[in-house]
Amino acid sequence: MDHQANTQELVGSADLLKKSIGEDLLPLALAVQDVDVTFGKVERRFFGNPRSPLDCEADDIIAFVDAYLPQIAPDAIVLRRDVDPNAVTKLLEFHEVVDHYAPIIANLALASIPAQKGHHKSCSETEIARFKKALYILHLTTILFTRDDQLNPATAARADDIEPAWIHFWSKFAPWELQQTRCAHDLLARHTQNVSNANPMQRRGKPYKKTFSQGVLRAFVINEGLVDLRHLEGLASKHHLRVAIDKFEEFSPNWARLEPWYKKHDKMYLEQTDDSTQLDVSSILAKHPEAESGPSDSWMHTLLQMHVDDAIFQAGSDSLFHCGQHAIEWGYAFWDRERLDAASRGLLPTTAEMQDVSDITVFTEDVDYNADFRLHSGCTCKKGRY
Structure with a gap:
């Protein structure tokens, strides 16, 4: 009876998660849920402090990717693991963060589409779903593939060692989903700049806005991840976001402009x-x-x-x-x-x-x-x- 009740509870959790998050996103959601624990990075509050890459090998990342992004039904993934009420709550809380950012960056992009003239109709459900998936993928990459200072020979060598895992990770997605993730990354960086300047700090009694380089903003987004970024955004009235970006810029003066292996995206598929x-x-x-x-x-x-x-x-x-x-x-x-x-x-x-x-x-x-x-x-x- 206990086993039967437990199975029914898991099935109920699967139904709730599929309904709230969606079948397409559920494997990614579970991966996001467990990646920190799997690789020993339980706490991720950086708030501008540059973080180190995962202490693992490419094979470890490949094994994780294969375990969480297999070609099987999402409900089977849920039933293969113990999803307790606390885990369900965390999954839904992260999805709320994604739900917050998806329409924001979608509208940023929508407003910039050329030659619209009367075609500024709101995003379709399919289009919004793409933005959500890109944000899930982006957050997962912020943990698995921490951006390093590529001008440092040691970290550049580290990037080369992890490259097989990067290629394997993207083999799970279509090449246009890689492009979507890159777009989401840039759009989120633009949004971060907008929030930073929405309530500017005061200098000599006057509002002081600072325009950060897109490279710094993109690196900052990768460093923080969606959860901490959302937390900082909520504290914007106290200038926490601006202070965090300033700190990050100060501690990361030599970061390369692009992620590792940037030019290999098309070659991974051809x-x-x-x-x-x-x-x-x-x-x-x-x-x-x-x-x-x-x-x-x-x-x-x-x-x-x-x-x-x-x-x-x-x-x-x-x-x-x-x-x-x-x-x-x-x-x-x-x-x-x-x-x-x-x-x-x-x-x-x-x-x-x-x-x-x-x-x-x-x-x-x-x-x-x-x-x-x-x-x-x-x-x-x-x-x-x-």
Whole structure:
């Protein structure tokens, strides 16, 4: 009887979590719940103090990823572990943090979409769900792959050692979900700046606002994680967030601008032989089927536009994705196809058109070079060209 009652309680917990969090997000939620305990990082209150990477090997991270992100039903994951009431509460509390940030960064991106003119309709449920998933993934990466000062040879070597785990982690997601996570990261950094300046500190009796570099803000977001960031945001009236960013900037003057292995994102998904890379996207689309093609179409465009000399990329949609910095501002990887068509004035190539021209082989070094699309370098394009 006790066993039966316990099983019923677990089933009830699974139903509650699936209803409140969603089946697609539940494996990520459970991973977020247990990652600190698994790797001995129970307390994560940093508030501007740079933290150290996990004391583990790549194989340890790979084993954790395989345990929490398997290809099985979410309810089976719940039933495989003891989800007590306290754990359920913590899962739901973290989901509330995600629910807080998802519409904020979605609206930041929505307001920046080019060529809207009457198309500023609110986000669809599908689009908001993508923002939520990206935030879950982002928070998980803040713990598993702590950003280091890459100018330090020791930490640079550490990044190389962990690289297999990074690649394995992203094999669980579609390449456009990696792009979505990067977009969410930048949008969250922008929001952090906005909150910091919303109630400015006083200097000589006058409001004093400080504009932090995007690199510092992005690194700060990774350092804190969503929970502590939300806590600091709630204390903004007392300037805790501003003080924490100042402290972080002071202690982290030499942090590299980009996360480790930044340029390897496309290569993680593409077939390579020797010095060549096959750009055929057919197997990737088959492995990660989507009912709505907007994000995968955006990814294909950013992958192919610099390699394929075809009229479909020269009709005007190329300007939409020309500048990585501005494309990230409007969250290019999140939107439904209908919204992308409105932004591109109907010039975005179809899925079939891009898939048909992708069957080419290029030099791998060219893939690396053209990954600069995602780099946050100085922008020379004009937003008005959209």
